Structure formats: C-alpha cells, structure tokens
Amino acid sequence: MKPAAFEYHAPGSVEEALELLTEHGWDAKPLAGGQSLIPAMNFRLARPAVLVDLNGIEELTFIRGADEGTDEAPGSSGSNDGVRIGAMTRQRAVERSPLIARRAPLLSETMPHVAHPQIRNRGTIGGSAVHADPASEIPAVLLAMNAKCRIRGPEGERTVAAEEFFLGLFGTVLAPDELLLEIELPGRRPRRGCAFREIARRHGDYAMAGIAASLTLDKKGAVDEARLAYLSVGGAPSLAAGAAEALVGAQPTEEVIREAARVAAAEDVEPMEDMHASARYRARLVEVLTRQALTTAAQRASGASNP
Ligand code: FAD
Numbered sequence: 001m002k003p004a005a006f007e008y009h010a011p012g013s014v015e016e017a018l019e020l021l022t023e024h025g026w027d028a029k030p031l032a033g034g035q036s037l038i039p040a041m042n043f044r045l046a047r048p049a050v051l052v053d054l055n056g057i058e059e060l061t062f063i064r065g066a067d068e069g070t071d072e073a074p075g076s077s078g079s080n081d082g083v084r085i086g087a088m089t090r091q092r093a094v095e096r097s098p099l100i101a102r103r104a105p106l107l108s109e110t111m112p113h114v115a116h117p118q119i120r121n122r123g124t125i126g127g128s129a130v131h132a133d134p135a136s137e138i139p140a141v142l143l144a145m146n147a148k149c150r151i152r153g154p155e156g157e158r159t160v161a162a163e164e165f166f167l168g169l170f171g172t173v174l175a176p177d178e179l180l181l182e183i184e185l186p187g188r189r190p191r192r193g194c195a196f197r198e199i200a201r202r203h204g205d206y207a208m209a210g211i212a213a214s215l216t217l218d219k220k221g222a223v224d225e226a227r228l229a230y231l232s233v234g235g236a237p238s239l240a241a242g243a244a245e246a247l248v249g250a251q252p253t254e255e256v257i258r259e260a261a262r263v264a265a266a267e268d269v270e271p272m273e274d275m276h277a278s279a280r281y282r283a284r285l286v287e288v289l290t291r292q293a294l295t296t297a298a299q300r301a302s303g304a305s306n307p
Helices: 013-025 037-044 091-096 096-105 105-111 118-123 127-129 138-145 241-247 254-267 279-301
Strands: 008-009 028-033 050-053 063-065 085-086 146-155 156-161 167-170 179-185 192-199 209-218 223-231
Touching: 013 028, 013 050, 013 146, 013 179, 028 037, 037 118, 050 105, 085 096, 091 105, 091 118, 091 127, 091 138, 091 192, 096 105, 105 138, 118 279, 127 138, 127 179, 138 192, 138 209, 138 223, 179 254, 192 279, 209 279, 223 279, 241 254
Parallel strands: 008 050, 028 050
Antiparallel strands: 063 085, 085 179, 146 156, 146 179, 192 209, 209 223
C-alpha cells in the first residue's frame, strides 16, 4: 500500500524543525528512521499531512560521556559517569559504541535483540523511545536504567525521567510541537548489576515476553533498589511494582528471587493472548525470565560476574 499524500519538509536544525511542528501542530509528524512510522503510513494507520524529516539535523546524532562535551573517542576518560545519546543516533551505532558498552552495558546487551541489522541501521534510539511500543526493548531498558529524556518545544527545554515519559500504549508526554533531543543514561555504580532476557519465536522478531532488570545492593548485600521493566506483556512500558517490593530489603537469595518472579507473573503483568502465545504461557515466560535476569543481575551486582 502507499501512504496518503503528505507535504515533506527537511529542516537542517532543531529550531527549524520546531518552527514547522509549531506551525502545523497535530497535522505534522517528525520522521526519524521511518521503521515504524512509514509502515504505519503505508497501512494508513497514520495519515500525517506534513512530515518533518529529522535526518538532516546533525546536532541530534551523537554519543557522548555525560561528563564530556565531545563525541566519544576511543580510550576517552576512564570516568564512570553516564552517557548521552542524541535522539537521531542509529540503533546500530548504539549497539556498536564502546562508550555505551563501558558505561551502560545493559543497553549494549539488549541492542542485538531489537529487530534485524537492516532495521537497526535506519531505526533510531529516539524513534523507538517516542514510538513507545510496549513490545519494544529500548523503552524497557530506559525504564530499568532510570534514563532521562531531554525534550525541547516552543516554550523551551524540559527533562523528564523515563517513568514519566511513557504514558501508555504508544503514548508519551511529548506534545505535537515538541522534539525528543537526547537520552541520558546513568553510568555504572558499585554494587549495581543489570541483565536483559527475552524469548522470541525467531531472533530479531518482536519478543513474546522480555525483561530488563537492574538491581542495586547495599553494603551488606541486601537489595537497595530493584527496577524491573517488561516487554510484550502489558499495555504500556512501565516498571513492575510488586516484584520490586518483594526484593527491596532482602538478600537476593534463590528463594527471594523465586518469590519475586512469582509475584511479577501473578501481579505485575497483564499478558494478552495472540496467535503467538496464550496469556498463560506468557505469564509463565515472565516467571522464568525474571528468575534468570534477577539471578544474573544479582551476580553482577555482587561482582561475581561481568559486566
Ligand atoms: P520512526 O518510525 O521514524 O518514528 C516513530 C515515531 O516516533 C513517530 O511517531 C515519529 O513521529 C516519532 N519520532 C521519532 N523521532 C522523534 C523525535 N526525536 N522527537 C519526537 N518524535 C519523534 N522494534 C523493537 O523494539 N523490537 C523489534 O523486535 C522490532 N522489530 C521490527 C521489525 C520490523 C520488520 C520493523 C519494520 C520494525 C521493527 N521494530 C522493532 C521497530 C524499529 O525498532 C523502529 O526503528 C523503531 O520503533 C522506531 O524508530 P525509528 O527511528 O524508525 O522512528
């Protein structure tokens, strides 16, 4: 199918893009990698009258240390501060970045699970975040890592935590005249371990269920903070509250992890049935994947394994 007719603009700067979005309001849509928007337009699920193509805006493509103004350089400072990723950075560049591997290894570990290399060559980190598909890996990682989203609109800039950024099925806090500029991920911390697990019918397909988990231990080895975000088992990218409650304050023993996984499957997710899996099977996957991810995250947090 072909999309409905639309006006096309290719601004060269964020300012110019914002002017176009302000002028056209709800009729306009930013175009990033086009890997979700263009299929939706071809199926006439989306019919923007105006496309604002962000691909010519160089200032939106970068990977930088949060402590540096410059783009990543091999062997750049040994600092453990976080990393800032421009919204138009291709998913493949994120996957291959040594800086992200060093400072935000959960994201590096997850990227090969996002679609296929051809799609990651075009798809952007910002496009995936704004698309807010509850079956997507990147929103789950942003939630588990407590990422911050920097947004600019006609009124100026604001920074929003991932938990507030995602509002529901394909929904975010972005107004039609706002752009996501960058995502900031915190750096590695002592006694924090993360892990990603998913099950897909074929590698690269959308997962039947998945989890991004981050555990921080206190000095005595008990769980200080637990951030668990699921994909493909709910109506929106969100954090699991029940499982986190079962973990915080406890030593991450096999029994505690088993109980947290049971709670996650019973209370935290609302899996749907479709042609790929029943709701019951998905809940079972959540329990098993949660156990696996938490076990790995706890080992990493205690320094028993890398990264
Ligand atoms: P686009 O499609 O260009 O845009 C998506 C939405 O975000 C649009 O509404 C657009 O207006 C808005 N937008 C984009 N950038 C900005 C910005 N900076 N500010 C404001 N709004 C913005 N994804 C997965 O997570 N897992 C998968 O397994 C997976 N499998 C796929 C398989 C296939 C065959 C295909 C075609 C896609 C798949 N995807 C998958 C989706 C892919 O990862 C997309 O790249 C991603 O969801 C959207 O990124 P994009 O850059 O292509 O955004």
